[in-house]
Amino acid sequence: MAYSRTNYPHHLLLTFSLSSYLIFSSLCYCISVSDSKSDSFITIDSLRGSLEDQENFIVFSLIERARYPYNYPAYDPSYLGLKNYSLVEAFVRDTEAIEANFGRYQNPEELPFFPDYKAFPLVPPFKFSQILYPPASSINVSRTIWDMYFNKLLPLIAIEGDDGNYQQAAASDLICLQALSKRIHYGRFVAEVKFRNTPSDYLSAIHAKDSETLTRLVTSKTVEETVTERVKKKAEVFGQNVTLREASKDGNETTKYKVDPSVVSNLYGEWVIPLTKQVEVNYLLHRLD
Numbered sequence: 001m002a003y004s005r006t007n008y009p010h011h012l013l014l015t016f017s018l019s020s021y022l023i024f025s026s027l028c029y030c031i032s033v034s035d036s037k038s039d040s041f042i043t044i045d046s047l048r049g050s051l052e053d054q055e056n057f058i059v060f061s062l063i064e065r066a067r068y069p070y071n072y073p074a075y076d077p078s079y080l081g082l083k084n085y086s087l088v089e090a091f092v093r094d095t096e097a098i099e100a101n102f103g104r105y106q107n108p109e110e111l112p113f114f115p116d117y118k119a120f121p122l123v124p125p126f127k128f129s130q131i132l133y134p135p136a137s138s139i140n141v142s143r144t145i146w147d148m149y150f151n152k153l154l155p156l157i158a159i160e161g162d163d164g165n166y167q168q169a170a171a172s173d174l175i176c177l178q179a180l181s182k183r184i185h186y187g188r189f190v191a192e193v194k195f196r197n198t199p200s201d202y203l204s205a206i207h208a209k210d211s212e213t214l215t216r217l218v219t220s221k222t223v224e225e226t227v228t229e230r231v232k233k234k235a236e237v238f239g240q241n242v243t244l245r246e247a248s249k250d251g252n253e254t255t256k257y258k259v260d261p262s263v264v265s266n267l268y269g270e271w272v273i274p275l276t277k278q279v280e281v282n283y284l285l286h287r288l289d
């Protein structure tokens, strides 16, 4: 895709970039510090614990996006007058380029949606533990996550309308996208640990390129059910209006949630978990390359 920073005014670039950097640097810090892990320390339980922690951030991010209406112009390429680029895509591309310069993608847990930025790293390299098997580590479903988010999920969480807060909506979109992408691409670490635990279980299916068997091997229905129930509960707890008034006794008052809890459990059941497993299986298919 031909995209040039010179295609649009510099003040736009600067406004998007600075505000996004400030928002993201504070919001993302809370995730990355708790996630640092060393090769010997990583277990299936520690990974499941991290996936559980990430649920909180995902649910809060969806609630945050739901504060704004859909804001159609942010997704309409004709709004900025940039050929093929909506405001949200321009914002994501510029923000990712800035975050790359500040070292975000040095961490193998983070994958950009548009890796074609020109990097001018401002930070010295950090030696992150290399847990992933290099030939398999580049498995990437970012495009599917992007399409799922904008075509399926966003219309379910944002009410129709236009309040002019396009940058704010785009910034919230990017936070949701990054949180979902990190969660789903964690499937690479999960697959690596499952493989290391019992390599013999996987060898013949990997040699035979048998995705179906690999899917069966990585699947834990019990864990999946726990996850979908738990995120529904989190959406109920985090997304309810907290008032000091006593709930009415006649029971007529129905709880209004900021994001429909069943949308969140469906998101996990229909997209997040299947895509995580797709990442796991694709990773394993390259685990012996």
Ligand SMILES: C=C(O[C@@H]1C=C(C(=O)O)C=C[C@H]1O)C(=O)O
Binding pocket: 048, 051, 190, 218, 219, 220, 221, 223, 224, 227, 272, 273, 274, 276, 277
């Ligand atoms: C991530 C895992 O692998 C699979 C994917 C899951 C998920 O995305 O939440 C849950 C269970 C497994 O079916 C796991 O076993 O924890």
